[in-house]
Amino acid sequence: MIALLCLSLIAPLAGGYLLPRSIVPTQKPASADQLLKASLAIGLGFGLTSCLYFLVLLFIDSSKDTLILIEAVFCFILAFLLKSKKTGEHPSGAEICEKAVVQSKYERILSIAFYVSLACTFTTFVLIAVRLPNGEWDAWAIWNLRARFIFRGGEHWTNVFSSLLSPSTHPDYPFLVSATIARIWKYLGQETQFVPVILATLFTFATAGIIYSAVAIMRSKSQGCLAGLFLFSNVDFIYLGTCQYADVPLGFFFLASLVLVSFQDTFSKNYGLSFLAGAMAGFAGWTKNEGLLFLGSLFLARLLVTFFSSDRRTHMKQLLYFTLGSIPVLAIILYFKINLAPQSDLVQRQGLTQAIDKLWQLSRYVEIIKTFGNVTISVFPQLILLLIYPLFLGIKITARDRIKVTTLVLVMFFMIFGYFMVYVITPYDVSWHLRSSLSRLLLQLWPSFLFVYFMLISTPEKALLAGQIRTQNAE
């Protein structure tokens, strides 16, 4: 079984690794660079193979041999196409974003703390996974249930979209998580709860891998450790990951897209980065419906940045590549939504007039704002620390980072605004809807928020250097 499991992971991980290896420029520190590419590979790989599996199921057949053959061909084509591609730029220290300019005395202690935190989180993760191999409600009632329909259903796998199924199983939700689980079961030839657990582990820790390595590359290693420490310190985020909720893979794709877009602003002519960001944002839409909001938000943010940019031509080209990257996945999502999935319960349960009527009910806004506040305080106790921290270290946005930071802040704003408006017009009882989903929606944004935050805050090294310079000037 282990050999088959490895075989099932080869295609996604190898295929997923080829893309960032060929497109994302090699940067320093080397360990962070490798970790970033490996972490990106997990999302890209599972995203690609889930799309491929969905297409195979739809247009060919559901046999294991066909699947393996098609995936092997796909990997070879990908390897051939990327063979001739230059393996990224090797920018000099000055070209790379802000780098630590003084040897950090904090790096060592933060690294130790980060590894302690990683060990604690992993142990907790394993302990919960052993007790809850089927995960919590959403995992078995939605994602794993659909994986069972695909795997057990054979030719009748499309029964998963039957209108006879309870709407609470959300047959309209996209397919990335369920298709990935069913695909690995197909390789193994049997159903095992081990697979959703592995998937949850990979996505949770790959999210940590991305946030640590991206911040380490763009800011400093100690800043990357701090970002990782904060990610792990959120009990609810880790619990969601262990319980196999799709909100964690979704948060992974949000973060991956934002990181790639940020790299694009550093290496402005490497358009492959925008292409990959587009694909990642597309996979977010293929994971959960909220991902489509993210795709739209990121596109809109980049469009606004392009509009106000002094180098409009380059930004226009970046936007074009972003669109090209997202189009194939978007086409699959559209096919899925139009031909297979029933209408979303949010649309099904009310008409346009009823939704518009709700826009004028002030009490709804008041309740939503109150709940947003309460949930934020209870789910993110770390925010108090994050509010105080800049008072000690300061905020640092260089002219070069302005576009990058603008994009990130705009996306976060659009996402929060989008979630807010969904609650305003929800056909469900707004209190119930907020209670049952708001914390998860905010947790989806937690890794991205931390990334934006640690991009804005001055690094310990910079703060120390700035202090020393100020002291010298005063003397």
Added chain:
Amino acid sequence: MGKKISFRITLAIVSMIICTLFLNLSMLLGMLAFPEQLRKDISEYEKKYEKLREVLPVNGVVGYISDDQKDENAGRYYIAQYALAPIIVTRSLDHKIIIGNFRTSSPKSEICEKYGLVTVKDFGNGLIIFSRDIK
């Protein structure tokens, strides 16, 4: 002044480390000390349906009846759906095969009489397969 700045930054970082590690460790210690705080895994409930799966068709739609009040303990229904997939389990009686999922091992006979259900097989533990004539 330089030392003051260095101290201020060190203080901020050490505070961040202590607080984040505290949250992290409390989660781990909580799990080690009180593992029962987690809900039971549904595999325990799912076992109940293993024998049922053996006699049901591979695909198709079956009805579902229980003595739960509407929306009360909906989890029992969803576990049945999860365990029996890819069979579609629908909370309706307009089907030839109906699964009965009762809290007591002997369901009230009025339910059978009221809906015209005929017991096909009783698996014990409140789980029964009924058949029903659909005109």
